[in-house]
Every structure is written in structure tokens, then in C-alpha cells.
Amino acid sequence: MSETQRKLTTIFSADVQDYTRLMGADEEGTLATLKRYRDAMSRLIGVHGGRVINTWGDGLIAEFPSVVEAVRTAVDVQNELAGLNAARPADGRMLFRIGINLGDVIVEGDDIYGDGVNIAARLQVSAPAGGIVISNTVYDQVRNKVAVGFDFLGPLAVKNVADAVPSYAVRIGEREDAPQQPRTDDVRPAMAPVAQARRPAIVGHKPVAFFAVIAIALVVINILTWQGVFWAEWPLLAIVFLAAMNWSRSQSWLDPRLAGLGVVAAGLVCINLLSWHGVFWAVWPLLAIAVVVSLRWMKRR
Incomplete structure (x- = not known):
């Protein structure tokens, strides 16, 4: 020994x-x-x-x-x-x-x-x-x-x-x-x-403000052209996804790859809920993401 x-x-x-x-x-x-x-x-x-x-x-x-x-x-x-x-x-x-x-x-x-x-x-x-x-x-x-x-x-x-x-x-x-x-x-x-x-945590303020202005503009346009359908939910989801990815990459205390996978997982859940037809199909990609995150975490240790 x-x-x-x-x-x-x-x-x-x-x-x-x-x-x-x-x-x-x-x-x-x-x-x-x-x-x-x-x-x-x-x-x-x-x-x-x-x-x-x-x-x-x-x-x-x-x-x-x-x-x-x-x-x-x-x-x-x-x-x-x-x-x-x-x-x-x-x-x-x-x-x-x-x-x-x-x-x-x-x-x-x-x-x-x-x-x-x-x-x-x-x-x-x-x-x-x-x-x-x-x-x-x-x-x-x-x-x-x-x-x-x-x-x-x-x-x-x-x-x-x-x-x-x-x-x-x-x-x-x-x-x-x-x-x-x-x-x-x-x-x-x-x-x-x-x-x-x-x-490091305040680096992303300008991009966040940019995304927020676009989101507000879309909601206002949806309301002013209202025909009984809230169509802005999908572009809003895309904007939130981009803002979350930008934020996760600006944090020095986060592993950017793990943070990105977390944002993708949250996005899949939101898509599943917004297009709900009685089936939670997001469980399978979420399982795949969980496996990748677990392997990455074990590799870090």
C-alpha cells in the first residue's frame, strides 16, 4: 500500500x-x-x-x-x-x-x-x-x-x-x-x-432590459389587436428563454453547461403546459437532461 x-x-x-x-x-x-x-x-x-x-x-x-x-x-x-x-x-x-x-x-x-x-x-x-x-x-x-x-x-x-x-x-x-x-x-x-x-451578477442588466421592452411591446400589441386570442404567449416564452440563457451565462458561480440544461428543461415544461392536451410528454426529454446533468456533476467531482 x-x-x-x-x-x-x-x-x-x-x-x-x-x-x-x-x-x-x-x-x-x-x-x-x-x-x-x-x-x-x-x-x-x-x-x-x-x-x-x-x-x-x-x-x-x-x-x-x-x-x-x-x-x-x-x-x-x-x-x-x-x-x-x-x-x-x-x-x-x-x-x-x-x-x-x-x-x-x-x-x-x-x-x-x-x-x-x-x-x-x-x-x-x-x-x-x-x-x-x-x-x-x-x-x-x-x-x-x-x-x-x-x-x-x-x-x-x-x-x-x-x-x-x-x-x-x-x-x-x-x-x-x-x-x-x-x-x-x-x-x-x-x-x-x-x-x-x-x-459579475450585474453584467447582464442591459440585455435583460432589452428583452423586457420587447416583451412589453408584444403584450401591448396583443391587447390593442385583441380578437379573443392571447397569441403573444409563444413569443413571450421565446423571449424569457433567451433572457434566462443570457443570465445563466453571465453568472460566474454557475456551470454554464448545467445552467443551460436547466433553462432548456424549464422551457420544455412551459411548452408542454402551454400546449396541454392531457399528456405530460416533457417527462422523457427531462429524464434525458437529468441523466446528462448527473453525469456532468459526477465528472466534476
């Missing part, structure tokens, strides 16, 4: 955005691209002194003795993969999300376990396609050592972890040899963390 011990390390977690869609469109081509991209990622991890711990499906876990080198690796990975994607059609590009956390882990043989790994995986899920999200423990170590910008995203809730983890998005594309300019968003406010934490 392998000896179990604990250590402080930097965990690097990555996976592919929309991997299921890519596999559905071209299974063999997607697997070949995944191997090519993951080989490039593994090479860069080794160059920066890291070690690949595990790969599964479209995911990868690595660890680094240096926090700085872990962030530099992530930036190099995203830049190199962006170059590879530039030659591919927009709907065939393979975009990775990366999360990085510095934490205490349990080591057993070649594997690592614990909250430190779980937090890195949760940060990865919160990252945009082609982006990087880091924890506050990483930010504290690299803020003055890596010439990239950082955007504070607020506290991130992590399952089985008591306290929310403050997180930061890394701004990619700034030259590492460029002089580092002081930025107000690189400094965490001491007196108003709650106000900062709310920033």
Missing part, C-alpha cells in the same frame, strides 16, 4: 468547453485534436517544472512546485492553443478552461486528493472557454511576479468547503516583457468585498 502524506502544492486543472458537442459532430477528429492539444499542454507543463497527475475524458490535472510557473504555464498553454485554433473553423475549435489553486493536498502514490484539488476543478468550471481562473491563494503569490492583468470575480462557493473561495480571472494577451502598470482592479478592496463580489 502506498504511503499517504500531505503537502502544499499548486494544482492545475483543465478541460474542454463543449466537448460533448465536438464529439457529436466528429468523434474521431475530436479525439485526434484532443490528443494533439493535450500533448502540447503536457509538454509546456514539463517545460515549466510541472507534472501531469491524471487525464480522463477531456480533462487533465497537473501539479507544480512553483505557483508562478503554474500561471505562466496556463498563459503559454492558452496562447499556443489559440494559435492552433486559428487554423480551424469557428465551430470546430477546441477551447480549454483552466483553474489553478494553491492548497494542501493528500498524496497517495502518484495521485493527489482533497479540497485543494476540488477547488482547482471548481475554478476550472467557472473559467470561460480559452480562459484561466485562479484562487486568491494563487493571486497573492503571483500578482507582482507575472505581467498579466487580473479581474476579481468575487467569492466562489465550493461543495464541501465551508468558506467561499475568492477568485480572479487572468487577462491573457499582455506581453510579459511590458512594464506592469498599477491597476485598481488588481487590488482587493479591504472595506467593500461584498460590492466587488456582486460585479
